[in-house]
Amino acid sequence: MFISGRHPAATATVRFHRSFSSSRISNINRLHPDTLIVGSGAAALTAAFRAKSHNLNPLVIEKSPLIGGTTCYSGGGLWIPNSGVHPADSPDSFSEAMKYMQNTIDKHPTKSSSLARKYAFLENGPKMVDFLSQQGFQWQASVGYPDYYPLVEGGKTTGRSIEGRLFDLKKLGEWQSKIRMTPRKPLYPMYTFEAGHMYRHRVSIKGLMTAAKVAGWRMWSNKLLGRLPVTMGMSLVGQLLHLCIQRGISIETQCSLKELVITDGTVMGARVTHDGEEKIIEAKQGVILAAGGFARNRDMRKCVQGDLGANAKTLTSPEDQGDAITAAMDVGAATELMDEAWWGPTLVDSTGKPYWTQFERALPHSIIVDESGNRFVNEAEAYTRFIHNLFAHQKKTGRGVPAFMILDSNHRDRYVLSGMMPGNIAQWALDCGLYVKADTLEELAQKLDIEVKGLKSTVRQFNKMAAIGVDDEFERGRSPYDQFFGDPGYKANHNLGPIEKPPFHGAKLLPGDLGTKGGVLTDEFARAVKSDGSDIRGLYAVGNSSATVMGREYIGAGSTLGPALTFAYVAANHIAQKEERAK
Known part of the structure; x- marks a missing residue:
């Protein structure tokens, strides 16, 4: 437009x-x-x-x-190709990045994404990063975080994203009280690329070690030293504000x-x-x-x-x-x-409060369906593409908004969910209507106003695909991007696991944005x-x-x-x- x-x-x-x-x-x-x-x-x-x-x-x-x-x-990440922040074993180039941008963005060309503007972005991004680094800004490579379309020519499975390193907000002095605080609670000093391990800490040694490092050593050692450690968007703003104050x-x-x-x-x-x-x-x-x-x-x-x-x-x-x-x-x-x-699927409770969902929908033992009980999308795909597909499905069928995330107790026993530790659904999440719990799929469908026959048929078909590790319908788990948000413990497909263990859980999903x-x-x-x-x-x-x-x-x-x-x-x-x- x-x-x-x-x-x-x-x-x-x-x-x-x-x-x-x-x-x-x-x-x-x-x-x-x-x-x-x-x-x-x-x-x-x-x-x-x-x-x-x-x-x-x-x-x-x-x-x-x-x-x-x-x-x-925000997560505070910056997509900057050829930034020089990533390790030497993750090479990048201007030409590769340009090819990737053209192969993705130019499918729907806009004036704002002209060749001149793409060139200016790719040429000046690394210069901006280097300039801030020379002035004292500390960067961190988002290790292993892939491009969202890594299988497209020019895309990288190792990614091009960077973020600010851990920063002590107390360095701001009197300005600390003027910085906007993220609503994320508790405020763990976690990098974006560590989030997946944190979600899987109950079922993964690496996840458990990451959780111990982030919530234990990194947070409490800094607090014992009288610091207020932050990462993600808080680090980005904190470091930049600190530089501005100094000047x-x-x-x-x-x-x-x-x-x-x-x-x-x-x-x-x-x-x-x-x-x-x-x-x-x-x-x-x-x-x-x-x-x-x-x-x-x-x-x-x-x-x-x-x-x-x-x-x-x-x-x-x-x-x-x-x-x-x-x-x-x-x-x-x-x-x-x-x-x-900057669209993305968002869970909502009865008050309309949003809960951004990313790992939850990509991990095994979960699916997303419309009110007829049918899947319509690769649940693990990039969030803006997800909503574009949801809009297309809504336009074609009149169904999709709202959609519903369905998961079983295998998911709930293994992974973090909307900030809740693995285990039972917290009572607050049930009381506010964020999640619905049921002993059977029929009961869950009735509580969410989903067609029972459609949901049961979808679950049967999905479970067959999960058993062999191949999503014949939407290719969930094929892309390294999908796999990044999945569970490596599932060797056949990091993103697929059957919906079979009661009780079952469901949540309403609506379009959201960043x-x-x-x-x-x-x-x-x-x-x-x-x-x-x-x-x-x-x-x-x-x-x-x-x-x-x-x-x-x-x-x-x-x-x-x-x-x-x-x-x-x-x-x-x-x-x-x-x-x-x-x-």
């Missing part, structure tokens, strides 16, 4: 409650930035730090009292973007609301929009994504309302991919462009405020943050070069 000009839903939907207080780090009236950065997630902090390295004077503004945005909730970069919280200020076709700053007052911030060198997407803006989503998008269970921060995107549209910016999101992926259309320099392709001078957009270079795909862990930080780096470089040329 390609939209030019003001979104019809925007005027009604960007007005939401903002709270203000006198708690501030600096006085905005005394600040004279030449570069304004809207948002405070990892992309925004990267843009600010890179701008400062060019001797620019950046100002970061954040509308909430907390810094970090949705990045703090004296100005960050203003509770400062909301109202509109962009444009003079003679050039964006020269923004009108903001700060401490209850409207103010103008001049930023003659440029404005970088890095404030996320519009996942929490139900009206806006319904207008461009219909009811399925409007009702999606998003895991973004509450402030993800689309302010930056609509402000850019007001000054003529084109948009693209507004009908898309954020929207459509926004301001940008060029290879991260400049916002109009519908005719000309750039809007002085305006840049990165992260979920922009339409992603990944197009309609999700090709590896960190496909959101990898391009976000890379184009933040690119935008800051372009502003600095523009200033240099003007001298």
